[in-house]
Amino acid sequence: MSRSLNLAVIPGDGIGPEVVAQGLKVLNAALPQDVKLETKEYDLGAQRWHRTGETLPDQELEALKGHDAILLGAIGDPSVPSGVLERGLLLKLRFAFDHFINLRPSKLFPNTATPLAGRPDIDFVVVREGTEGPYTGNGGSLRTGTPAEVATEVSVNTAYGVERVVRDAFERANNRPRKKLTLVHKNNVLVYAGHLWKNTFDRVAAEYPEVSTDYLHVDAATIFFVTQPERFDVIVTDNLFGDILTDLAAAVTGGIGLAASGNVNPTGDFPSMFEPVHGSAPDIAGQGKADPTATVLSVALLLRHLGHADRAERIEAAVSADLAERDGTARTTDEIGDALTARVSG
Amino acid sequence: MSRSLNLAVIPGDGIGPEVVAQGLKVLNAALPQDVKLETKEYDLGAQRWHRTGETLPDQELEALKGHDAILLGAIGDPSVPSGVLERGLLLKLRFAFDHFINLRPSKLFPNTATPLAGRPDIDFVVVREGTEGPYTGNGGSLRTGTPAEVATEVSVNTAYGVERVVRDAFERANNRPRKKLTLVHKNNVLVYAGHLWKNTFDRVAAEYPEVSTDYLHVDAATIFFVTQPERFDVIVTDNLFGDILTDLAAAVTGGIGLAASGNVNPTGDFPSMFEPVHGSAPDIAGQGKADPTATVLSVALLLRHLGHADRAERIEAAVSADLAERDGTARTTDEIGDALTARVSG
Numbered sequence: 001m002s003r004s005l006n007l008a009v010i011p012g013d014g015i016g017p018e019v020v021a022q023g024l025k026v027l028n029a030a031l032p033q034d035v036k037l038e039t040k041e042y043d044l045g046a047q048r049w050h051r052t053g054e055t056l057p058d059q060e061l062e063a064l065k066g067h068d069a070i071l072l073g074a075i076g077d078p079s080v081p082s083g084v085l086e087r088g089l090l091l092k093l094r095f096a097f098d099h100f101i102n103l104r105p106s107k108l109f110p111n112t113a114t115p116l117a118g119r120p121d122i123d124f125v126v127v128r129e130g131t132e133g134p135y136t137g138n139g140g141s142l143r144t145g146t147p148a149e150v151a152t153e154v155s156v157n158t159a160y161g162v163e164r165v166v167r168d169a170f171e172r173a174n175n176r177p178r179k180k181l182t183l184v185h186k187n188n189v190l191v192y193a194g195h196l197w198k199n200t201f202d203r204v205a206a207e208y209p210e211v212s213t214d215y216l217h218v219d220a221a222t223i224f225f226v227t228q229p230e231r232f233d234v235i236v237t238d239n240l241f242g243d244i245l246t247d248l249a250a251a252v253t254g255g256i257g258l259a260a261s262g263n264v265n266p267t268g269d270f271p272s273m274f275e276p277v278h279g280s281a282p283d284i285a286g287q288g289k290a291d292p293t294a295t296v297l298s299v300a301l302l303l304r305h306l307g308h309a310d311r312a313e314r315i316e317a318a319v320s321a322d323l324a325e326r327d328g329t330a331r332t333t334d335e336i337g338d339a340l341t342a343r344v345s346g
Numbered sequence: 347m348s349r350s351l352n353l354a355v356i357p358g359d360g361i362g363p364e365v366v367a368q369g370l371k372v373l374n375a376a377l378p379q380d381v382k383l384e385t386k387e388y389d390l391g392a393q394r395w396h397r398t399g400e401t402l403p404d405q406e407l408e409a410l411k412g413h414d415a416i417l418l419g420a421i422g423d424p425s426v427p428s429g430v431l432e433r434g435l436l437l438k439l440r441f442a443f444d445h446f447i448n449l450r451p452s453k454l455f456p457n458t459a460t461p462l463a464g465r466p467d468i469d470f471v472v473v474r475e476g477t478e479g480p481y482t483g484n485g486g487s488l489r490t491g492t493p494a495e496v497a498t499e500v501s502v503n504t505a506y507g508v509e510r511v512v513r514d515a516f517e518r519a520n521n522r523p524r525k526k527l528t529l530v531h532k533n534n535v536l537v538y539a540g541h542l543w544k545n546t547f548d549r550v551a552a553e554y555p556e557v558s559t560d561y562l563h564v565d566a567a568t569i570f571f572v573t574q575p576e577r578f579d580v581i582v583t584d585n586l587f588g589d590i591l592t593d594l595a596a597a598v599t600g601g602i603g604l605a606a607s608g609n610v611n612p613t614g615d616f617p618s619m620f621e622p623v624h625g626s627a628p629d630i631a632g633q634g635k636a637d638p639t640a641t642v643l644s645v646a647l648l649l650r651h652l653g654h655a656d657r658a659e660r661i662e663a664a665v666s667a668d669l670a671e672r673d674g675t676a677r678t679t680d681e682i683g684d685a686l687t688a689r690v691s692g
């Protein structure tokens with residue numbers, strides 16, 4: 001019996017296509033022999049928008065639904081007004097496919113530069129809510145452009161949405177050796193959403209007696225990210241706080257060039273989407289300078305999500321070994337991809 | 347002709363009273379001879395709430411209005427439900443007295459521990475909006491406590507509110523040697539508020555041709571705070587982003603024990619309020635372990651606000667010299683306060 005992985009690929013803008021090419025190389029090498037990889041490319045992003053004015057037509061959204069998973073490079077270009085591709089493509093996908101788990105692991109690999117003195121041991125994962133909070137697009141502007149303008153942004157939080165992400169985070173914490181879960185919010189100011197998050201967290205905690213829990217305000221959490229990042233194991237948080245914290249987490253663990261992410265719908269009703277946390281970096285696009293490691297690590301998340309945990313670990317071990325042996329000589333995107341592919345195959 | 351400074355003092359909870367006592371000592375030493383200091387203490391905070399159920403009665407709010415300025419220690423205790431004192435006292439004061447400039451300077455003093463390797467040169471100030479954004483208390487919860495709960499938080503942004511803080515930040519940037527102003531927001535997702543902020547910023551920028559400007563998303567800003575903090579001069583941002591960024595800024599410049607802040611109403615219609623960024627730290631309260639430096643630096647901000655820039659500089663120089671000579675032996679709250687007082691007087 002042969003199996004197949006029917007992957008949608010959105011290379012996107014800037015360095016997106018370059019890093020995705022390496023991700024696919026490694027994916028090919030990592031997949032079990034009997035799994036046939038089929039890929040279909042989707043031309044979405046800045047160029048498409050410039051050409052046709054479209055961000056994500058219904059027909060393509062429909063077609064994407066048929067895939068087992070999506071690999072995305074990077075979306076965005078300074079030539080496109082801020083918000084157009086974010087809301088019209090990236091967030092549209094996350095919302096349409098109900099990616100309520102935005103999974104962002106942070107690990108300080110050996111031999112990796114960190115801005116932190118003393119090289120703390122960092123190995124945590126942020127479980128960021130992906131379909132609610134201030135990301136819903138709820139809000140508006142009145143008397144726009146006049147001195148009497150009022151602009152609002154509404155953070156929407158539901159018991160349904162909060163509970164499912166909190167449960168997922170407790171499951172993950174329970175399956176890790178340290179079994180520790182931290183809720184990050186700002187419940188001393190955002191009291192309505194904060195109470196919903198905190199009450200849900202405390203209620204679900206009762207079902208996981210082995211998981212130790214704590215709570216931090218988001219401002220205090222940023223302090224611990226730089227002074228004591230080793231204290232974290234699993235963090236669960238709101239969409240916006242998760243966005244902010246995971247960039248900071250990436251910065252302290254060797255930079256955004258190594259940060260992987262998965263936009264996951266654990267129900268399987270829709271394909272999950274895996275993407276590096278970094279952007280399209282148009283300034284270095286096409287020069288072979290981009291580090292494809294974050295994309296390769298996103299491929300590992302993809303494989304784990306699809307049930308190939310052993311293959312995911314193989315990729316992560318390859319990245320770890322590759323980083324350990326980096327000696328500072330510059331390598332091209334392709335060279336790094338080849339080195340990782342060789343390790344995964346070997 | 348003799349002058350007077352009629353100061354309201356809110357020592358507050360935990361280490362608040364201890365650090366405020368040192369702040370007042372230094373203030374006394376720093377004030378010009380002919381300025382008579384009159385202080386009135388206000389018993390507000392956790393103890394008062396436990397005793398009477400009150401956070402900030404109208405009568406006291408009214409009385410506070412009559413002062414030239416307010417010095418606040420710290421508010422909060424784990425025995426009080428989250429949000430009660432924040433919304434009922436601290437934020438109530440900031441909103442009632444229209445403290446639309448929340449001023450938070452960050453400077454890496456000599457001989458000060460930073461979690462950052464390589465000790466970058468850090469000297470910037472965050473101008474945080476203080477009366478709008480997600481801090482307005484606008485929002486609510488429907489079907490609270492049920493599986494069908496919906497909780498919202500509304501970020502309210504007005505042209506009036508955004509323009510006045512942006513103008514203040516441009517003025518400050520224009521008066522600093524580097525003349526650089528960075529707007530931090532998240533206008534690719536929070537498009538309504540983001541456009542208002544960005545458009546206002548760009549419009550006011552045209553009036554300050556000598557100020558160089560840039561824009562960062564809040565997530566990217568956290569990266570630069572740890573990888574390249576020396577790039578910042580003045581930052582202007584929203585209430586919540588400012589809350590998050592200034593804790594991070596404090597962490598990279600030697601910790602929250604050194605971070606000062608001013609809740610400023612530049613119009614003079616209401617008294618401005620000065621407070622250390624740190625909390626009440628009940629775990630070390632009453633032990634003489636708290637570092638009063640953040641409060642002393644807040645006193646410097648207070649003096650500058652009241653027109654005594656030379657006295658403010660004297661305090662800042664005293665702190666700088668004191669930190670430079672710290673040799674790691676532990677000193678009590680009182681000893682640090684005395685040392686700073688001696689330097690300011692000397």
Ligand SMILES: CC(C)[C@H](C(=O)O)[C@@H](O)C(=O)O
Nearest residue numbers: 086090091243277534535565
């Ligand atoms: C590009 C932007 C919409 C996105 C977000 O805010 O989620 C990005 O910052 C991320 O973290 O994936």
Ligand SMILES: CC(C)[C@H](C(=O)O)[C@@H](O)C(=O)O
Nearest residue numbers: 188189219432436437589623
């Ligand atoms: C205590 C809290 C309400 C406050 C805030 O969020 O503004 C604090 O974190 C601060 O930064 O002064």
